Amino acid sequence: MDKFKNKFYLVSFVLLYLCSCADNNEEQYISYNCEKLDNYYQMYIEPIMQENCTGCHNQSYSAGDLRLDNFDYAVNGIIKGFVHDRVIMEPNDPRFMPLGGEKLPDSSINYIKEFTDMVCP
Numbered sequence: 001m002d003k004f005k006n007k008f009y010l011v012s013f014v015l016l017y018l019c020s021c022a023d024n025n026e027e028q029y030i031s032y033n034c035e036k037l038d039n040y041y042q043m044y045i046e047p048i049m050q051e052n053c054t055g056c057h058n059q060s061y062s063a064g065d066l067r068l069d070n071f072d073y074a075v076n077g078i079i080k081g082f083v084h085d086r087v088i089m090e091p092n093d094p095r096f097m098p099l100g101g102e103k104l105p106d107s108s109i110n111y112i113k114e115f116t117d118m119v120c121p
Ligand code: HEC
Pocket: 049, 052, 053, 054, 055, 056, 057, 063, 064, 065, 066, 080, 081, 082, 083, 086, 087, 094, 095, 097, 098, 099, 100, 101, 104
């Protein structure tokens, strides 16, 4: 009986650990609270979004139904919105982002790539 209990605790613990990074609130919306992700977002991603993207992707004007103006939205946008795919396109592509702007510097694109890989390994 004790052996079973221990196994049960072990399994619960492992499950808890696996789930601690991503909590599924609703099916469509994923809320992440990894400290590592959050720190990376604040250090590298937020400034890029503020400078280039949030003018069109915010609460009152969410172009393409995409918000990029806070951590949760940016994480979701990056997973589901193909952010990396859009920023590596050439500016003459109609799907290029930032729309009407210039291609982001390689360093910014690399940060976005890194963040994308952290979010969706
Ligand atoms: C001048 C306004 C403008 C700026 C600035 C802008 N976008 Fe957009 N974005 C749009 C519009 C309009 C759409 C919807 C049309 C489309 O999908 O191309 C869109 C769509 C998108 C989509 C597709 C959303 C989806 O769910 O299909 C992504 C991803 C995206 N933008 C990312 C970005 C990123 C990242 C930046 C900053 C580097 C950025 N955008 C800057 C106007 C803008």
